[in-house]
Amino acid sequence: MQTRQLGTLEVSALGMGCMNLSFGTGKAVDVNDGIKIIRSGFEQGITFFDTAEAYGPFTNEELLGKALKPFRKEVIIATKFGMISEEGGLNSRPEHIKKVVEASLKRLQTDYIDLLYQHRVDPNVPIEDVAGTVKDLITQGKVKHFGLSEANAKTIAKAHAVQAVTAVQNQYSIWTREPEKEVLPLCEKLNIGFVPWGPLGTGFLTGAITENSTFDAATDLRAVFPRFTKENIKANMPLVEMLADVAQQKNVSTVQIALAWLMAQKPFVVPISGMDKMEYITDNIKSINVELTADDLKEIENRLAIIEIKGDRLNKELLDLSE
Numbered sequence: 001m002q003t004r005q006l007g008t009l010e011v012s013a014l015g016m017g018c019m020n021l022s023f024g025t026g027k028a029v030d031v032n033d034g035i036k037i038i039r040s041g042f043e044q045g046i047t048f049f050d051t052a053e054a055y056g057p058f059t060n061e062e063l064l065g066k067a068l069k070p071f072r073k074e075v076i077i078a079t080k081f082g083m084i085s086e087e088g089g090l091n092s093r094p095e096h097i098k099k100v101v102e103a104s105l106k107r108l109q110t111d112y113i114d115l116l117y118q119h120r121v122d123p124n125v126p127i128e129d130v131a132g133t134v135k136d137l138i139t140q141g142k143v144k145h146f147g148l149s150e151a152n153a154k155t156i157a158k159a160h161a162v163q164a165v166t167a168v169q170n171q172y173s174i175w176t177r178e179p180e181k182e183v184l185p186l187c188e189k190l191n192i193g194f195v196p197w198g199p200l201g202t203g204f205l206t207g208a209i210t211e212n213s214t215f216d217a218a219t220d221l222r223a224v225f226p227r228f229t230k231e232n233i234k235a236n237m238p239l240v241e242m243l244a245d246v247a248q249q250k251n252v253s254t255v256q257i258a259l260a261w262l263m264a265q266k267p268f269v270v271p272i273s274g275m276d277k278m279e280y281i282t283d284n285i286k287s288i289n290v291e292l293t294a295d296d297l298k299e300i301e302n303r304l305a306i307i308e309i310k311g312d313r314l315n316k317e318l319l320d321l322s323e
Contacts, residue, residue, distance in 0.1 A: 001045025002288050004270050006193025007166040009115065009145050011076050013263065013288045015048035015272035016041045016281075017197065022060035024221050025203065029276060031063060038067035041281050042075065050169075050195070050272045052080035052119055053104055065109035076114040078167075078195075079104050080149060083119035083321075090321065092122035094133040101142055117147035117169055120321040127155050131162035138163070149197075152323035153182040156192070165192050169272075172196035173205060174261050174304070175239055176313045184266060196262055199271035202228075205258040207240050209233060227311035235310040242303050252290050259287035264297060
């Protein structure tokens with residue numbers, strides 16, 4: 001398995017996003033099946049695993065803790081705080097961060113968290129206070145590295161001035177390219193890693209979704225995402241068709257092209273795709289060895305230029321939590 005650097009943190013070139021095993025795009029998998037999937041990822045070389053207290057909530061951290069306990073020292077665990085609280089809504093007050101970390105450590109069955117993200121920026125708490133609190137936790141040895149999720153360049157710079165930010169995790173894929181404007185250039189300047197969530201367009205870029213696909217509002221967040229209406233799925237299908245065409249030329253899968261395109265953007269980009277089925281793991285990992293030449297990337301860019309993406313990337317409630 002190739003590795004990449006998130007700041008000073010070395011991780012596998014591709015990470016495993018574990019959320020879908022417990023929450024988000026359908027019913028939770030059986031715990032024993034989830035453990036087998038996570039361990040299969042590790043056995044195939046993945047060392048970077050992503051979770052959050054909000055996934056479930058709490059059950060995804062518990063699952064990851066059980067699965068990774070036998071080889072804890074060989075893996076990098078990332079988790080997140082601040083998106084949920086007893087009072088409801090965002091909460092990144094220092095005392096709450098400390099409380100969440102203690103609970104996450106227990107659920108993850110570990111005495112340290114490799115990478116701790118603020119899940120969403122809390123407008124009621126100065127980012128300097130958040131960074132200072134995580135800095136204290138790093139001094140105590142409970143946390144190794146600090147990260148931010150769905151943060152803008154201004155916030156990242158303010159936080160980094162207090163405590164070095166190791167990684168930023170924002171939504172980024174071939175159909176969600178907002179980070180390219182300011183966040184990726186800042187990360188490159190400050191030696192901060194970038195971890196795209198939703199690298200496969202929350203499933204759309206796999207080619208498995210059609211205008212006849214349905215999403216259960218009780219278990220699938222995509223039921224309220226504008227890009228997943230029947231009309232927008234149909235309108236955005238030329239993007240999948242383009243990826244499939246490039247994949248056919250390379251004799252690889254559409255998934256592999258979507259991930260390889262991301263990794264070709266910057267050497268500090270480490271996608272975390274949701275691998276909630278055994279068969280997804282090998283397909284995803286093969287993307288690491290897919291070479292997209294300068295001509296390939298130029299062709300993709302030229303074809304993207306004539307494709308108009310329809311629909312917001314998230315629903316208004318979630319977009320309002322992003323900076």
